[in-house]
Amino acid sequence: MTGLVLLAFFACFLVAGFKRPFLWLLCYLYVDALTPQKIAWGLLASIPVSLIAFVAAFGGWLVMDRKDDVKVSVRQVLIVVFLVYCGLTTLMADFPTDAAEKWDWVWKSLFFAAFFPLTLRTRLRMEAAMLVVVLSVGSIAISAGMKTALGGGGYGVLQAFVNDNSGLYEGSTLSMVAIAIIPLIIWLSRYGTIFPSDWRVKLFAVLLIFACLMTTVGLQTRTGLLCIVLLTAMWLRRSCHRFLLAGVFVALAVMAIPFLPASYTQRMDTIETHQSDESASTRIAVWTWTLGYVQHKPFGGGFNSFLGNKVTLDLKDVENDGAMTVVETTKVQDKARAFHSAYFEVLGEQGWPGLAMWLSIHFTGLLQLEMLCRRLRKSEDARDRADHDFASALQMAHMVCMLGAVFIGVAYQSFAFVLVGLEIALIQQRKREDGTLMRRPPGRTGARPMKPLAAPAAGDAA
Structure with a gap:
């Protein structure tokens, strides 16, 4: 059925x-x-x-x-250049067969990232695209959150719709994305026009945010906790009552600790004791190997170049019986371990030029959003306020993804590139409007008139 x-x-x-x-x-x-x-x-x-x-x-x-007002941004050109560069490194990859398998889906993700902004000609289209992504991710979060509430959580145990460990269904990735969509949920509940803001929309938004938080608890990933901390910090930065909100957040965190499962708190404790955790120690060993690898191959080894790594781990087990502390060190050898970091993933596969392009694609957008937020911060215009909060929500979501990318290999996955597309579309839309406002007919003065929040062109409704 x-x-x-x-x-x-x-x-x-x-x-x-x-x-x-x-x-x-x-x-x-x-x-x-x-x-x-x-x-x-x-x-x-x-x-x-x-x-x-x-x-x-x-x-x-x-x-x-329609394509009459389509313009290509510098970031889209950079994505295309990065796509071509990845294709060239695939031809010269250390492991051609494995590289070709990854290239088979990476090129689609990068091509869509360059093409996606061209379709977002109106704000209604931007909202519709964001709504579909939020509801799609939210449906996974609702499933995982309900299972967590019923006692089905656990690291590597909790499953949403499918028994799969790829894409958004991978634990750390789902934790990151579930936290990243929270600012987008709040924006849609306040400014959405497809589902206009009322008590039902706001209630659903609150419940969906709770499901996202429960998902990170059920998955028990350290990435999810770090993303929550970062999102909270960015929210306080944007707030006018940051000290009051900081106190509220701390109080809620303290109240929630007794209700968290013991396995969750034990898992989070390994953030401080990473040397005794094989997963964390392996990451650091592979990152060290990658830095040495690109010294000899500055242009990278193509997709899945991690298959050639060999690492040695020193795991420390600390036992304290009250009278004395005993530290036991165990050597563990491993090979062909994944990068477990988008930054090192791009560095090892595409080298320094690829990493420079990848970072430029993402951090240029974050800088543009910050500039847009600063320009619109004091505006009283309804459209400007909505665009300010839209830019702020995208920036927070994108920053959460960039933090999560430090610990998981999601360099080419599409969620962050969807955010990139929305950022490009918003900035292009503002440039078109600001250019029109600057070219007013002679004799027109005065403040900018307020525009309705939902006014798509005739025949252009999504």
Whole structure:
């Protein structure tokens, strides 16, 4: 029954796209985030759902969508250059077969990242894209959060819809993304026009945020805890009552500790004692190996170059019986361990030039969002306030992803690139509007008139 429902929903998406081609892009975002073909059994699992949605999204825009106001940003050009560079390193990879397998999905992610902003010509489209991503990730978080509340949590144990450890269903990745969408949930509950803000929308937003937090508790990943701390710090930075909110957050954290499972607190304690934890020690050993590797191969070794690593770990076991402390060191040898960091993943696979391009793609956007927030901070215009909070929400979500990327290999996964696309679209939209305002007809003076928050062009509704 689940497979039939998902198949019918996917078919309805495709049919509706013939009237509104932008719906095909929303369909691809839904398929890319939720991967319904993994959830369903039967026919849907045997259909190349992702490929169909991708071709429909790009073909629909190419053939049926307007392109009169399309402009390409510098970041999109940089993504294309990075895509070409990754293709070249794949041809010269240390492990050609394994590199080709990863290239098979990476190029789609990077191509979509460059193409995606071209379709977001209106704010309604931006909101629709963000809403689909939030609800798709939120559905996974609701499933994981409910299982956690019913006592089904545990590191490497909690499962959402599927028994899978890839994409958004990987524990640390899901923890990171669940925290990253919280600012987007709040923005949609305040400024959303597809589901206008009322008590029902706000109640759902509160419950969804709670599900996201419960997901990080149930997955018991250290990445999730660090992302929560960073998001809280950024929220306090943006708040006018930061000291009051800081006290509230600390009080809530202290009150929540007794209700957390013992396995969660034990897992978080390993942040300080990483030398006795094989997972954390392996990460550091592989990062050290990567720095040595790029000294000899500054252009990287292509995708999955980590298969050539060999590392030696010194695990320390500290025992304290009250009278004395005994430290035992055990040597462990390992090989072909993944990078477990997006930064070192790009460095080891694409070398220093690739890392420079990847960092520029992400951190240039964060800088542009900060500049936009500062420019709109004191504006009283309703549109400016909405855009200010939109930019702030995207910046916080993106920063959470960049922190989580320190500990997990998500350099080419699409969620962060969806944020990049929304950032490019918002900044391009502001440039078009500000340019129009600067070219007012002679004799027009005065303050900028307030614009309605939801005013899509005729025939352009998503």
